[in-house]
Amino acid sequence: MPAGELMPELAEIETLRSDLAAEFAGHVIDRVEVSGTRSVRRHVDPASFTRRLVGRQIRGVARKGKFLLVALDSTDVLVAHMGMSGQLRRVEAGSVGSRHTHVRFSFCGASELHFVDPRTFGQMFVSDAELPELAHLGPDPFDVDQAGLAGLLSSRTTKLKVILMDQSTISGIGNMYADEILHAARLRPERQGRDLSPTEVASLSVAIREVLGEAVARRGSTLADRQYKDLYGAAGTYQELHRVYGREGKPCTRCGGLVARSRSNGRSNFYCPGCQR
């Protein structure tokens, strides 16, 4: 299989969210060390990032789409996006970071939190609770029911795959889970939103919940490139259930047809021509 690259999507971020909350809620940020200013590029003055965090207590961790929102005991929120290759890791205090550790958080305790990101597409920033930077994001897939989904698809001539990945329509789905969802729904990626029958919309609605729900339960997907690891450095296991993503030329687990790969909008689409209409 070609080295499929994958950015952490909803399932991986949700796994991080729950582990971060369990490990760090209640902790007071003692020190913040930024060694890669690109990772905090939204801050014209990188020192303002540190200044707004030191001394703050972590109240909880939420998720909006693929963004992590760390609530603080101030009016600020620490926002983190993993980009393609970002990882958050819990490490022992005093640990030497890896080459690509760009931000380190120290607490009054034995563990630190490191933001590691080789490709630096990810970022962290501090914003106020209104979060204007995230205002464009659409609803979470789990918050969209069948009628809501029908509304999002109606009148749109855009390809289904693109709609699913459009963060302003629904937030949290990336290339990999979009392909798995469309296979589960038996729909081809290039179908237009407005052309779906009510039955097909229902299938898609169910598929979104099933695929993402199971992916969260399995703590996300870790592919051969091992780009995604959880807070403790462990892999997810949803890749064992992948039906199409990264499986070009292999038999479809449902119909036996060969999984095909097409390309649109600069993205790979894996799908089964045999059972996806």
Next chain:
DNA sequence: AGACAAGCCTGTACGC
């Protein structure tokens, strides 16, 4: 050595 994978933002062009 160079193509490629990814998400997201921006800019541009098009058709209705």
Next chain:
DNA sequence: TGCGTACAGGCTTGTC
């Protein structure tokens, strides 16, 4: 006109 849509480029680096 303006909007929805499509496409391309920039950002980045490890892998093939």
